[in-house]
């Protein structure tokens with residue numbers, strides 16, 4: 001009997017999986033080229049970035065005559081095409097240079113993670129062998145410089161997301177030192193070898209992190225990437241949809257909605273392309289003939305939830321506890337009420353509570369992150385207080401918070 005039941009369940013699961021696979025192979029494929037929707041895809045036709053493309057190419061072009069290009073700083077908000085355009089120009093230069101003394105290296109400072117890794121990645125791109133750990137930063141730096149000098153290498157070094165080298169108090173000095181040494185290399189090495197730095201950042205505070213001597217040499221030349229307008233995003237999306245989908249898979253209405261949703265805050269082409277991809281995948285999964293408005297709405301909701309979940313799960317435990325307290329209260333509350341409830345929850349979990357002052361500071365942080373809304377209300381002669389409420393969907397918050405080991409036992 002038990003055996004039979006197990007067998008029966010297996011058959012059901014088999015049917016489910018089979019149906020999914022069947023849909024995937026035989027179903028109505030809307031996407032004919034999924035690579036085109038990936039975030040690292042570099043289109044052959046880049047729209048609305050002619051000025052930036054030309055400026056970057058012209059600053060770097062002296063390298064083709066073995067002359068040191070000025071250092072270049074590229075900035076602009078997220079999703080404005082900085083990485084894409086830079087990689088496009090790099091690829092074109094790579095095809096033109098015809099000289100192995102010219103090397104173009106691309107390093108993403110955030111993915112490299114540490115100053116040591118940035119240096120060892122630079123070494124790797126030059127095919128210099130360095131161990132993953134064990135050497136000092138200055139030793140790796142010395143090896144890179146002597147390799148460049150001995151081999152008369154002209155290095156174009158792209159440091160993408162360069163703010164990650166200096167944007168925390170822990171890294172700030174070492175990051176500034178590294179950038180300083182890299183910019184200085186050209187001035188003491190002879191002219192047969194140099195490094196030109198192409199720094200990229202979307203952080204407007206980047207300047208504040210830099211020592212002035214580093215700032216001025218990194219900014220020999222600058223290129224700014226403007227946010228896209230909704231109209232521009234529409235054209236970018238149409239271009240992408242043309243090569244990604246089969247004919248008639250999407251209408252202008254749907255494209256317009258995606259553009260409007262992605263251009264709202266600042267024209268972010270990454271969000272636009274992402275939304276296009278997620279909506280198309282949803283439509284395919286349900287075997288729809290077309291990508292419809294409702295697919296975009298659902299995709300947008302899913303993406304929003306993913307973003308919120310990510311923000312919440314990376315909060316420290318006390319921040320999660322305060323957020324949890326706010327979730328567990330029915331209505332809008334002031335700091336005093338929240339603190340009383342917070343103490344109870346801490347007692348329940350056997351966690352040492354923070355002072356009311358610290359909790360107040362956490363409430364401000366959560367407000368700044370957009371997770372709660374906490375405007376100051378003027379109560380006339382009773383003074384001023386905060387009206388605190390959750391700015392998000394309650395169930396998403398609870399679900400994410402309960403993923404935390406310490407908090408999952410809580411009854412909400």
Ligand SMILES: Nc1ncnc2c1ncn2[C@@H]1O[C@H](COP(=O)(O)OP(=O)(O)OP(=O)(O)O)[C@@H](O)[C@H]1O
Pocket residue numbers: 038039040041042043045046047048049076077078079080081082083084085201202225236269270273
């Ligand atoms: N003009 C454009 N034409 C076509 N696609 C574009 C254009 N601009 C950006 N994209 C697309 O948008 C996405 C984001 O672009 P990119 O990675 O270059 O942004 P970014 O400015 O480097 O952002 P971040 O500061 O977050 O790194 C890419 O997938 C790219 O394909």
Ligand SMILES: [Mg+2]
Pocket residue numbers: 082083084160
């Ligand atoms: Mg980028």
